[in-house]
Amino acid sequence: xxxxxxxxxxxxxxxxxxxxxxxxxxxxxxxxxxxxxxxxxxxxxxxxxxxxxxxxxxxxxxxxxxxxxxxxxxxxxxxxxxxxxxxxxxxxxxxxxxxxxxxxxxxxxxxxxxxxxxxxxxxxxxxxxxxxxxxxxxxxxxxxxxxxxxxxxxxxxxxxxxxxxxxxxxxxxxxxxxxxxxxxxxxxxxxxxxxxxxxxxxxxxxxxxxxxxxxxxxxxxxxxxxxxxxxxxxxxxxxxxxxxxxxxxxxxxxxxxxxxxxxxxxxxxxxxxxxxxxxxxxxxxxxxxxxxxxxxxxxxxxxxxxxxxxxxxxxxxxxxxxxxxxxxxxxxxxxxxxxxxxxxxxxxxxxxxxxxxxxxxxxxxxxxxxxxxxxxxxxxxxxxxxxxxxxxxxxxxxx
Numbered sequence: 001x002x003x004x005x006x007x008x009x010x011x012x013x014x015x016x017x018x019x020x021x022x023x024x025x026x027x028x029x030x031x032x033x034x035x036x037x038x039x040x041x042x043x044x045x046x047x048x049x050x051x052x053x054x055x056x057x058x059x060x061x062x063x064x065x066x067x068x069x070x071x072x073x074x075x076x077x078x079x080x081x082x083x084x085x086x087x088x089x090x091x092x093x094x095x096x097x098x099x100x101x102x103x104x105x106x107x108x109x110x111x112x113x114x115x116x117x118x119x120x121x122x123x124x125x126x127x128x129x130x131x132x133x134x135x136x137x138x139x140x141x142x143x144x145x146x147x148x149x150x151x152x153x154x155x156x157x158x159x160x161x162x163x164x165x166x167x168x169x170x171x172x173x174x175x176x177x178x179x180x181x182x183x184x185x186x187x188x189x190x191x192x193x194x195x196x197x198x199x200x201x202x203x204x205x206x207x208x209x210x211x212x213x214x215x216x217x218x219x220x221x222x223x224x225x226x227x228x229x230x231x232x233x234x235x236x237x238x239x240x241x242x243x244x245x246x247x248x249x250x251x252x253x254x255x256x257x258x259x260x261x262x263x264x265x266x267x268x269x270x271x272x273x274x275x276x277x278x279x280x281x282x283x284x285x286x287x288x289x290x291x292x293x294x295x296x297x298x299x300x301x302x303x304x305x306x307x308x309x310x311x312x313x314x315x316x317x318x319x320x321x322x323x324x325x326x327x328x329x330x331x332x333x334x335x336x337x338x339x340x341x342x343x344x345x346x347x348x349x350x351x352x353x354x355x356x357x358x359x360x361x362x363x364x365x366x367x368x369x370x371x372x373x374x375x376x377x378x379x380x381x382x383x384x385x386x387x388x389x390x391x392x393x394x395x396x397x398x399x
Contacts (some may be wrong), residue, residue, distance in 0.1 A: 014212040015226040021063075022205035022230035024149045025291025026196045026252050027156065027237050027284045030101065031110025034195055035238055036260035038188045045071035045169070046246075047178030049185060050238055053192040056383060057231045059376035060197045060351050063369075065206040065227040066331060067354045070367045072215045075350070076299050078082025078357045089298040090353060093346050098296035102322035103329055105288040109325075112282025115262065122327060128282070129323040132289045135313050141213060145290060152283040153233060159276045160240045167247025167268035174246055186387040187394065190345075192383060194398035196234050198347045205230050207298045217367055229374040244268060295317045348385045351377055 037048045064075070071078055076094075080087030110125030119127070138144040197202075205226060209215065214222055216332045241261070248255060258265035265277035297315045302307045355377045358369040 007317050011214065011222065012147060014142070014209065014214060015222050016207040016229070017028075017142075017150060018205035018212075018214075018226045019145070019229035019233060020149040020153045021145060021208050021291055022201060022227075023237070023292075024287035025201045025204045026234045027153070028105050029111070029281060029285050029289030031195050031238070032103050032108075032261040032281065034191055034242065036240045036245050036264055038191070039242050040249065040260070042181075042183045042185060042253060043249060044173045044177035044246060046188070046242055047174050047239070048181035049188045049192060050235065050242060050336065051178050053189055053196065054231060054235050056189070056380050057191045057197045057234070058228065059203050059373075059380040060193070060226045060347060061090045061231060062224065062352060063358070063373055063377040064152065064197075064202050064313075064354050064371070065209070065223050066220060067358050067364070068203070068206040069219055069223045069371070070217055071181050071357065071362075071363050072210070074203070074207055074298060074302055075354065076211060077302055078363060079353045081363055082353060082357050082360065084354060084356040086254035088303075090350060091303075093349065094203070094299045095296045097346055098292040099318070099322060099325075101199065102289060102292040102318070103326045105285045105292060106283030106319075106323050106326045109282055109289065111259075111262075112278050112280070112285055115278025116282065117278075122306075125323055125326055126288065128286050129319055131286060131320065132293065132319050133316055135290060136293070136312055136319075137248060142208075144210070145294065148290065149287050152287050156283050157233075157237055157240065159280050160237065160244065163265055163268050163273055163276060164240050164247070165245045166273065167244045167251075168287065169243040170250055171243065171245030174243060175384065181273070185310070186390045190387045190390075192238075194345070194347060196231070196239045198345075200292055200299070202350070203230060203299070204291050204295040207295060211298075214374075255392075267275035281345075289319060293322075345388045348381045349387065351384075352381050355381070 024332065038049065042049065067078065068075060073081075076087035076091045078087070079090045106125045106129065107121070110121035110123075110130030113119050113124030113127065115120045117124075135144050135148055176367070191370060206223075209219075209223060209226060245255070245260075245264050248264050251267075253267045255267070261281070262274065262277045265280075266274040267274065293315045297318060301311050301314070307314060357363050357375060
């Protein structure tokens with residue numbers, strides 16, 4: 001079983017660590033690719049998509065993390081108590097989505113190391129797999145995850161900020177079109193929300209706080225702070241990358257469709273920018289590997305004592321299997337965008353379960369979930385269901 005971080009001396013560190021675990025779980029290879037592709041399609045109007053997705057992200061994550069904290073149970077146990085068998089269904093969705101995402105994450109880590117060092121992506125992905133395994137087999141694994149995600153998260157933001165400076169985007173236009181868009185894309189919103197709080201991602205920090213002992217009604221202020229911080233960190237990285245791409249497009253430069261984000265960094269800052277992309281890609285990928293493995297296994301370990309006892313071995317199996325799958329399947333750009341959209345389809349189901357659980361006294365006892373949060377949550381469920389329906393319709397008609 002993963003060792004919990006000490007409490008209460010490390011409470012602040014765990015709160016920040018949970019926020020970064022969630023954020024860096026979201027900021028993976030798919031995140032970089034999706035942001036670049038949609039900025040190419042929507043130009044400055046993509047800022048509006050980011051803004052709407054942030055509001056939906058907050059509405060989803062605040063509900064999920066609070067209910068997990070109040071019930072002091074992981075999401076799959078909440079779902080099973082709400083409706084017997086529902087927890088197994090939810091766990092299956094999360095684990096399958098996390099596994100699919102992790103194939104892309106492993107591939108991205110290999111690509112990042114190739115850009116940085118020239119190492120073959122196959123060997124780079126294997127080396128990254130070993131790094132992830134070392135983190136989980138570290139004695140104080142909770143502290144290792146928190147520290148690892150914080151350091152690499154801040155590094156990604158700093159390097160991307162440099163590329164924004166070199167790309168010289170039309171910031172005024174970007175801000176204006178974030179509120180007055182010329183174009184709109186339901187697919188882009190579904191994909192962004194799915195890539196930020198869809199699938200396993202929205203539960204990553206909530207389960208991390210629970211493992212660290214930060215739970216109960218008294219802990220809600222800390223839970224709220226951590227949840228919002230995670231969304232803000234993700235939004236900062238998303239907007240910075242959006243500005244990078246917008247700057248390159250504004251200069252009339254052609255982005256390479258085979259590796260859009262790498263092309264953006266290189267066009268903006270030459271060979272140094274390309275090397276920076278390698279660092280950002282590896283950092284984004286390896287932290288997402290950690291987040292996906294940790295959270296996916298947290299959804300199944302409670303179903304049997306043997307699973308919880310052998311958690312580290314199961315996480316190791318999850319990471320190694322993802323690495324082997326990448327060697328067979330590969331890591332095309334289209335798959336990264338598609339998986340993000342699929343995670344967006346999972347969100348309405350998972351969030352609806354949590355919102356229904358918040359109304360059951362046997363689960364929340366005397367706690368009363370804020371009405372405004374419930375309304376916001378159901379609005380996210382309705383909006384994401386509608387946009388997911390549009391996305392599925394387009395996929396079916398274009399198949």
